[in-house]
Amino acid sequence: TLTIENVLFGVAKMGLVVAFAALAVVPGYAITLSWVLPMVVAVGLVNLVMFRWLFPRHVRERPFTDPIVRAATIVRLAAADYLGSLFALSYVALLPVLVINEVGAIAGGRFYIVWVISSTLQLVAPQMISSLTVETASDPSPFHVQCRRLLIGLLRVLVPIVPVVVVAAPLLLSVFGPSYQGALRLLPLLVPPLPTYASHPLSPLPPPAPVPPP
Numbered sequence: 554t555l556t557i558e559n560v561l562f563g564v565a566k567m568g569l570v571v572a573f574a575a576l577a578v579v580p581g582y583a584i585t586l587s588w589v590l591p592m593v594v595a596v597g598l599v600n601l602v603m604f605r606w607l608f609p610r611h612v613r614e615r616p617f618t619d620p621i622v623r624a625a626t627i628v629r630l631a632a633a634d635y636l637g638s639l640f641a642l643s644y645v646a647l648l649p650v651l652v653i654n655e656v657g658a659i660a661g662g663r664f665y666i667v668w669v670i671s672s673t674l675q676l677v678a679p680q681m682i683s684s685l686t687v688e689t690a691s692d693p694s695p696f697h698v699q700c701r702r703l704l705i706g707l708l709r710v711l712v713p714i715v716p717v718v719v720v721a722a723p724l725l726l727s728v729f730g731p732s733y734q735g736a737l738r739l740l741p742l743l744v745p746p747l748p749t750y751a752s753h754p755l756s757p758l759p760p761p762a763p764v765p766p767p
Contacts, residue, residue: 565591615691645672663736666729670718671743677710718744 566587573583653661685703689696722740726733
């Protein structure tokens with residue numbers, strides 16, 4: 554379901570931004586609306602599927618007598634996760650804005666290409682950790698085993714990619730023109746720390762709480 558949602562969301566964004574640009578409607582807001590409109594529809598549809606079909610089926614298949622997680626716990630977790638997400642988004646989205654503000658749009662644009670390459674690789678870890686959450690939500694007993702497998706998988710993906718991206722940096726940036734070659738020094742600084750960044754969220758994991766039998 555998550556994969557289908559992400560694919561449809563991406564296709565809808567690309568289709569809408571092309572349509573808005575071609576039809577010259579809502580000038581200045583085509584990119585914003587191409588993100589917001591599919592997101593509103595996707596959130597509504599996903600919540601409908603979850604609450605109408607998935608959650609009731611899960612309750613029927615695993616009818617626990619006592620709730621595993623109380624509402625207050627969910628609220629505290631969501632509040633902390635929301636605050637942490639704001640900092641994470643600020644790290645990804647605010648830094649290019651600060652750079653553009655300091656050095657101007659032309660130099661900032663050169664930095665942004667390099668930043669997009671490095672931040673795209675950073676998305677590997679959150680996506681795989683989301684899969685870990687789904688896999689261990691119903692049965693946390695193999696949590697530590699799955700974490701080790703996830704960490705090994707992350708390193709298998711990122712460790713080979715880092716030197717390839719660093720070595721291939723001139724070729725990657727040449728696609729955007731010779732003026733972007735000045736950003737070559739930034740890519741070796743941003744990409745090599747990625748394996749450490751990816752493995753950090755898995756390092757201090759506590760033992761999982763036991764799940765009561767049905």
